[in-house]
Amino acid sequence: MSGKITFTMIKPDAVADGHIGAILGKISEAGFKIKALKLTQLTVADAKKFYEVHAERPFYGELVDFMSSGPIVAAVLENENAVESFRTLIGATNPADAAEGTIRKMFARSIGENAVHGSDSDENALLEASFHFAGKEIF
Numbered sequence: 486m487s488g489k490i491t492f493t494m495i496k497p498d499a500v501a502d503g504h505i506g507a508i509l510g511k512i513s514e515a516g517f518k519i520k521a522l523k524l525t526q527l528t529v530a531d532a533k534k535f536y537e538v539h540a541e542r543p544f545y546g547e548l549v550d551f552m553s554s555g556p557i558v559a560a561v562l563e564n565e566n567a568v569e570s571f572r573t574l575i576g577a578t579n580p581a582d583a584a585e586g587t588i589r590k591m592f593a594r595s596i597g598e599n600a601v602h603g604s605d606s607d608e609n610a611l612l613e614a615s616f617h618f619a620g621k622e623i624f
């Protein structure tokens with residue numbers, strides 16, 4: 486059975502470009518309930534740890550620098566089949582390949598600076614939520 490929880494970050498590009506409100510609006514319109522929400526900033530160490538599965542990829546250094554470069558919005562979201570339905574809402578990693586109407590198509594700058602993160606499994610959603618939020622911050 487698919488879980489009801491996913492984790493997202495509005496990445497530094499979309500925060501800097503003034504898209505927090507529009508992105509949260511799209512998320513709400515799509516039926517996701519916000520369970521936790523904050524404006525925060527990743528340290529370099531946080532970003533390295535969060536993306537450590539990509540440590541061997543050629544873009545890892547660039548990704549860590551970007552993700553720690555400015556404020557982000559972290560959120561825990563609830564919906565039926567949350568991980569898959571959220572990844573459909575955000576669209577392909579590269580905004581050039583993302584479907585019309587998806588968050589990345591509308592708001593991302595590039596394949597690296599791509600506006601939003603979405604968990605890729607139920608297990609990672611829970612790990613990522615607990616990386617960013619204490620239990621009492623999730624409602």
Ligand SMILES: Nc1ncnc2c1ncn2[C@@H]1O[C@H](COP(=O)(O)OP(=O)(O)OP(=O)(O)O)[C@@H](O)[C@H]1O
Pocket residue numbers: 539544547548577578596597598599601602603604605
């Ligand atoms: N070729 C690339 N060049 C630069 N950055 C990249 C590249 N591919 C991926 N990234 C960055 O690394 C992140 C993680 O890559 P991954 O392949 O897991 O994509 P994703 O699952 O769509 O993204 P996310 O994990 O952020 O939801 C991407 O969201 C993007 O910010």
